[in-house]
Amino acid sequence: MKNITFICFLFTFYVAFASQDKGIYMQYRIDSTQFDKSLKSNESAFSFTFYNLTETNVNPKTELLYSFNGVNQHTKLDAQNHFDLNVKSGSYSFVFFYSSDYYEIYTDSIVGKSQHKTYVSIFFQKAEEQMIMVDKPVIYLYPEIPTIVEVKVKPKGEFTFTYPTYNNGWEVNASPSGEFKIGDNQYNYLFWEAAQDNLEELFDITTGFIVETENTVSFLEERLTEFGLNDKEKADFITFWGPQIMKNEHSFVHFVTNEDCNQFAELEIIPNPDHIYRLYIQITPISKEKTHTYKDQKLSKINRTGFTVIEWGGSNFSNSQIPTQFN
Numbered sequence: 001m002k003n004i005t006f007i008c009f010l011f012t013f014y015v016a017f018a019s020q021d022k023g024i025y026m027q028y029r030i031d032s033t034q035f036d037k038s039l040k041s042n043e044s045a046f047s048f049t050f051y052n053l054t055e056t057n058v059n060p061k062t063e064l065l066y067s068f069n070g071v072n073q074h075t076k077l078d079a080q081n082h083f084d085l086n087v088k089s090g091s092y093s094f095v096f097f098y099s100s101d102y103y104e105i106y107t108d109s110i111v112g113k114s115q116h117k118t119y120v121s122i123f124f125q126k127a128e129e130q131m132i133m134v135d136k137p138v139i140y141l142y143p144e145i146p147t148i149v150e151v152k153v154k155p156k157g158e159f160t161f162t163y164p165t166y167n168n169g170w171e172v173n174a175s176p177s178g179e180f181k182i183g184d185n186q187y188n189y190l191f192w193e194a195a196q197d198n199l200e201e202l203f204d205i206t207t208g209f210i211v212e213t214e215n216t217v218s219f220l221e222e223r224l225t226e227f228g229l230n231d232k233e234k235a236d237f238i239t240f241w242g243p244q245i246m247k248n249e250h251s252f253v254h255f256v257t258n259e260d261c262n263q264f265a266e267l268e269i270i271p272n273p274d275h276i277y278r279l280y281i282q283i284t285p286i287s288k289e290k291t292h293t294y295k296d297q298k299l300s301k302i303n304r305t306g307f308t309v310i311e312w313g314g315s316n317f318s319n320s321q322i323p324t325q326f327n
Contacts, residue, residue, distance in 0.1 A: 027105045044089045050081040052124045053098065065097045070168030087113040096122055117287040132199040134158070134264050136240055137280070137313025139190040140233060141174040144307055149174045152268040157196030166192065169268075178232075189236075194265065199315050202263055203282050207297040210253035210286070213303035216245045223255070227279055229310070230300035237312050240283055244316050255297060256280040267311070274306025281314035 039045055050064070063074045066081070069092055075083050091111050097104040102124040110292075112118060134155065141149055152169040159166065164182050170190055174180040179185055211219050220242060223233045245251050256263075261278040269276070279299075 002293070009102075020255065021108070022315055027123060027125075028107050029121045029123070030110065031121055033113060033116050033118045034116040036115060039115045039117070040115050040294050042089050044114060045117040046085045046087070046092070046094075046110075046112065047117055047119045048083055048085070048096075049120070050077060050096075050122045051096070052126075053077075055079050056276075058284075067095045068092045074138075084117075086233070087112055096124075097305055098124060100127060132315055132317070134194045134196055134199070134280075134313055134315055135190055135266070137238065137311055138190075139192075140173065140178050140310040141180055141190075141266075142176060142304070142308045142310070143174050144176060144179050146173065146175050147307070148272065149180070150268075150270040151190060153192050153265050154268065155192070155194035155196065155265040156263065157194045159192060159194050161193045163191040186234075187250060196264065199264075200317060202256075203317065204254050204256075204286070205252065205292060205294060208252055209297065211251045211253050213246050213249055216242050219253075220245075223299060224279075224303065227255075227257075227273070227313075227315050228277070228304065229279070231304060231320045233310060241283070242313060243279060245283055248283075250286045252286050252294075254282045255299060256282065261311070262314075264313070267309070269306070271307060273309045275303060276309045277302040278311045280312065282317065283314065284317040 002323070006065060009144065030054075036045060041164060056310050063076055065074050067073060077083055077315070089112055091109045093107055093109050094222055095104060095106045101124075106123065110118065110120070113117065126131075133154050134157065137153075139151060139153075143149065148171065150169055153166070164170065164185070164187065172180040172182050172187075172190075173207050207221075210218065217238060220238045221234065224237055229237065245253065256278075257280075261273075265276070267276060267278075
C-alpha cells in the first residue's frame with residue numbers, strides 16, 4: 001500500500017462517511033460554500049486544508065500530489081497546510097497523496113458553483129493506523145408469531161452506517177415472513193457497518209477455499225446452501241459479495257460462523273431467539289491459485305426451528321493486509 005504510483009492512484013482505502021462526534025475516521029468534510037466576487041463568471045474555487053499532518057511529520061520539501069477529474073497536479077502546502085485551487089465551474093472528483101507514511105484520500109464528485117469558493121477539510125491517516133471495514137452485516141428476524149423484538153449490536157469498532165437509524169438499538173414489529181415494521185415503514189432486514197482495528201489478525205488462513213473469478217457464483221451458491229441460507233438470503237449475500245470476489249483472479253475465502261462472530265460484534269436480542277446463526281466471509285486476493293497449505297472448510301447446517309435470527313457480513317482485505325504466505 002505504501003508503494004504508491006501517483007499516476008495510477010491506487011484507490012484501495014475505504015471511505016467512512018460518519019459524524020466526527022462518534023470518533024469515526026472520515027477522509028474529508030465539506031465545510032462551507034461561499035460567494036466570492038473576485039471569481040469570474042463560470043469560475044469556481046476550492047480551498048483545501050489538510051489535517052493530521054503534524055509538525056514532526058511534515059517535510060517542507062515534500063510536494064502534495066493531487067488530481068482532479070484525472071488531471072495530475074502537484075503543489076506545496078503553506079504553513080497552515082492549505083492551498084487554493086481555481087477551476088471552471090463544474091463537478092470535480094479529487095485524489096490527494098502526501099507521502100508513503102499516509103494513505104491516499106479520494107473524494108466523491110464535488111460541485112464547484114460559479115463565483116463560489118468551497119472550503120474542504122482533508123483528514124490524512126497514518127498508513128499503519130488503517131481501519132478495516134466490517135461490511136454490510138444484515139440481520140434477518142424470523143419469529144414464530146408476530147413479535148415486538150429489540151435488537152442491539154455492540155461492534156468491536158465504531159459504527160460507520162446503520163439502516164434504519166440505530167437509536168441505541170432497534171425496536172421492530174417482526175412477522176414470521178421475515179418482514180418487519182418500525183413505525184409505518186416496512187423492512188426486510190437490519191443493516192449496519194463498522195470500522196475495526198486489526199481485523200487482519202482475525203483472518204484464519206488455515207481453513208478456507210481458493211476461488212477463481214469464473215467460479216464465484218457457483219462457489220457461493222454451494223457454500224450458502226451448505227450453511228442453510230434460504231433463497232432470498234442467498235441472493236442478498238451473492239449480489240453483494242459476488243462482485244467483491246470477482247475483482248480478483250484468485251481469492252482466498254474463509255468463513256467465520258456463529259459465536260466466533262462475536263469478535264466483530266455482539267448481538268443482544270429480546271426476546272431471546274431459539275437460534276442465532278451468523279456467517280461472516282473474509283476475502284483476500286492471492287497471486288497464485290495455491291500458495292500455502294490449508295484445509296477445506298466445513299460449514300455446519302443451521303436449524304431453523306423456533307424463533308430464528310440470521311446475520312451475514314464480512315470483510316474484504318487488500319494486498320497490503322494479507323499474510324506474507326500469499327505474497
